[in-house]
Amino acid sequence: MINQLEAIKERFDEVAQQIMMPEIVSDQKKFMKLSKEYKDLDKIVRQYRLYKKLLQDIDGAKDLLANEKDEDLRELAKAELDELVPQREPLEEALKEMLIPRDPNDSKNVILEIRAGTGGDEASIFAGDMFRMYQRFCDRMGWRMSLMDYTEGSSGGFKEIICQVEGxxxxxxxxxxxxxxxxxxxxxTESQGRIHTSAASVAVLPEAEEVDVEINMNDVRKDTFCSSGAGGQSVNTTYSAVRLTHIPTGLVVQCQDERSQLKNFDKALTVLRSRLYEIELQKHNDAISSQRKSMVGTGDRSDKIRTYNYPQSRVTDHRIGLTIYNLPAVMDGNIDEFIEQLRIAENAEKLKEGAVA
Structure with missing residues (x-):
């Protein structure tokens, strides 16, 4: 582990020098990429410095205890060891977790898609509830959520809603x-008071950049139409909505949220690029999952991952068996505990695989 940390510190020092170079500062893409790497490495290096100082302090106290004759100083050394030694293991565990290779997509923005599943009108209403849950979670995280496209349900909620989340x-x-x-x-909509089971599917796509996916615009057909959503008279009477069809894959994407056709085109292209990227990402994940099946799932949209039981005020995540008996808080965007426990489970799997020596 120490060798890995020393290598990271060397790279950190190297990046710190590079981002000061005029030729890097003038190249926006390189500067942003190195700045992000600097920020990521800085977290590890700070923790490593704390760990090194702790080891030095422990060694100093042990040396004093072994060689000092003065009893008062020996007592001070013992007291210092009693305070320092328990700090070592938590710091080592934190560093091991930091050394687990990160998913390169983790820092990306996302395209969040929510679709009503089985359950008719109730499924659309639940999809609307899910959207509000994520909206409140994003607000708490300080992220920016912007609507891209939606189709309302006949009794409320949404048959489908797509938005971009940045942060x-x-x-x-x-x-x-x-x-x-x-x-x-x-x-x-139930008059007999019977409990129904409905579902909504959620897809979280890492937002692909131009460098991730290159789209040949000759393969894309663009259609324009009048928006059907809210937004005033001009939205409904001008051809501002955009539909893009990627001919090789048959993928169809549309955006009607903006009044400007150009802005809708840019948003639709972002979604198309992200969906094409997801296809490639899924191929990669399938190759990995053929070797091992992750406990927290592969992100497959067909996996039933969580149940929200209103009569019992219970929310259960089936991947890790975590149940929280506070459904109103969860629906108000308090999903942090699920996310944290899923992250811990994923990291535990990686550690078992020997990701960190």
Missing amino acids: EDVYGKLKFESGVHRVQRVPA
């Missing part, structure tokens, strides 16, 4: 939300 480490936190979310409750 720090968005994919790293939201990636565990991909899959089927199941709800058990008495629907507002």
Whole structure:
């Protein structure tokens, strides 16, 4: 572990010098990439410095205890050891976790897609509840959520809603939300008071950049149409909405949230690029999962990952067996505990695989 940490410190010092070079500062892409690497490495190096100082202090106290004749000084050394030694293991565990190779997509923004599944109107209403849950979570995280496209349900909620989420480490936190979310409750449309089971599927796509996916625009057909959503008279009477069809794959993406056709085109292209990137990412994940099946799932949209039981005020994540008996708080965006426990489970798997020596 020490060798890995020393190598990281050397790279940190190297990056610190590079981002000061005029030729790097003038190249925006290189500067942003190195600045991000500097920020990521800085967290590890700071922790490593604390760890090194702790080891030095422990060795100093042990040396004093072994060689000092003065009893008062020996007592001070013993007291210092009693205070320092218990700090060593937690620091080592924190460093081991930091050394686990990160998913390179963790720092990316995301395209969040929520779709009503089985359950008719109630599924659309639940999809709307899910959207509000994520909206509140994003607000608490200080992330920016912007709407891209939606189709409203006939009794409320959404048949489908797509939005962009921007911020720090968005994919790293939201990636565990991909899959089927199941709800058990008495629907507002149910007159007999019977509990129904409905579902909504969530897809969290890392937002792909131009360097990740190159799209040949000759393979893309662009159609424009009048928006059907809210936004005033001009939205509904001008051809501002954009639909893009990627001919080789048959993928269809549309955006109608903006009044400007150009802005809708840019947003639709972002979604298309991210969906194409997800296809390649899924191929990569399938290759890995053929060797091992992750406890926290592969992010497959068909995996039933969580159940929201309203009569019992219970939310259960089936991947890690975690149940929280405070459904109102969860639906108000307090999903931090699920995300944290899923992250811990994923890191534990990586450690078992020997990711950190």
